[in-house]
Amino acid sequence: MKELDGYDIPDLNPTVDGSCGGDPAAAADAANRGWWTCGGHTRDTDIVACPDKLTWGVSFDDGPSPYTRVLLNYLEEKDISATFFVVGSRVIERPALLIEEYMAGHEISSLTTLTNEQVVAELGWTRKAIKTVLGVTPTTMRPPYGDIDDRVRAISLAMGMVPIMWTRTPDGGKFDTNDWRVAGGIVNGTESFSTFEQILSNATALDTGFIVLQHDLFEITVDLAVGYTLDYALNHQPKFNLKAIGECQGFPTGNLYLETNQNTTFPYPNTTSTGIDTDGDGTVDTKSGDGGSTAISSNNNTTGAGFVNTAPVLASFVLVGAALLSSLL
Template sequence: MKELDGFNIPDLTPTADGSCVGDPVAAAAAADRGWWTCGGHTRLTDIVSCPDKMTWGVSFDDGPSPYSKTLLRYLDEKDLKATFFVVGSRVIERPQILVEEYMQGHEISVHTWSHRPLTSLTNEQVVAELGWTRKAIKTVLGVTPTTMRPPYGDIDDRVRAISLAMGMVPIIWTSSPSKIPFDTNDWRVAGGLVTGPQSFETFQSILGNASTMDTGFIVLQHDLYQITVELATGYTLNAAQTHNPPFTLKAIGDCSNIPITNLYRETTTNTSFPYSNTSDANSDTSAASSGTSAKNGSSTSGASRSALDHAIPGLGFIILAASTVMLGGSLL
């Protein structure tokens, strides 16, 4: 909790259960609180796409699982790299798989300890979910990720500020210009809610939308279940590579032009990270979303833009005044 000292953590009441239906009062104020779950509200500090058109930032959530090895073999055969958003409780269950992911050159990121909707938790619980996962990864790999993904994409300005104060930049997935999330629904196949062909049809629609965008994109996929891995290795990854024109597949950090060293605290080449907050911090992450980032299409706030004005290009990876971020010299 001491990591939060000096940072402006918005005083937002936790949501009832992380859902719009479960908390209509919070849902009505979703824009003000920057709540992604209700309305897809994001901030400049969120990574939500790859900068370059026709580039897919490949990632997989919720492992390590028994099926992650099958995915790793496929990625190795195709010479592809991905970002793995790992769950802390599964890291300590299958540490060797995490080692294999890391040693094969894939990126490792925090995905909480028990996969709960973070906006529904207290500040202390959010810190625990992120902190224990970070500790598990550090214990197994010897490095500390500087990025995270909120389960279900459930993040608001309070959770963002906590994550950033702890030195972790949020990564979500892309939404189309019409606000449709790039979710493959592969997890729904595992749950018996949709069929495999329906999930693949959703992914083909995502590729169609992505090909018309000026930026690249990030998609939600999972390596937790056998069926989700089979959908990835048998269908979605191949579809992107054989698309006309083909998409370029990269891990999210790579597609965002972030040096691999800056993805881990122990190896970052930037001595300014993590940024030590001071009492003159002027960033306000609780301002209402308005406008669009030309870089990644995320919603922004006037206060965030003001803080970004003080960012110095080329520094690599820093946090300014509690929550303004640059990664790899690329303003996000």
């Protein structure tokens, strides 16, 4: 929680259940609170698409699972890099799979929601699990269900993680394959694949690239990916370029992890503690570009490498977001 000190976290109540219908009052105020679920409202700091047309930022959520290795084998065979948004408890359960993802060159990120304390806890514990297994701390995250508003966004940025969403069309259509609905028995595989075909059709009309929601948690979602959606995209005309999300943004690989990040403004600089307390013991463990060797107190005001010696309030992050992301190039 100390990482939030000095930042203006919007005073917004958690939504009732993360749905528009479940919280009419929050839904009516969706534009003001920047609520993505209701109306697709984003801020400049959100990553929502790949800049280059016909480029798919490939990602998979909620693993690692017993079926992730099947996906990894396929990605290796096709020479495709992807971004994996992992869940902390599953990282602890299957650390070897996370190591395999990382060593194969895939990008690792993390997930969140709820009260301020719960958001910090979920982000913090997932971050700690990744750091324990890989020795690196991700600088990106994805909120479960895409349920993010200015409060969750501000907490994420204060903790050094930039939100990555998935693409929406101007008329509100979501680039969601609904593969998770197949696992839940709500739709069948044919219906999910039909949704994906429509996504690629919509993608060809965009002036930018795109990001699609898929999962590696269930056997059926992995089977859909390696047996249908990825092959379909690879053989599509016009041809799509499949890349990990950080790669499609043009981010240097090192900037995706705090220990190797050499950029002075990515992620949003936390100058209150000049770094990150990954272990949660009250002292800074990691700051930008130090290889994880930081051994200073969180009360030390010395400016760390890769951070700016200023203390901007987070309420203004939407104004600097475009410069923040473009500065990576």
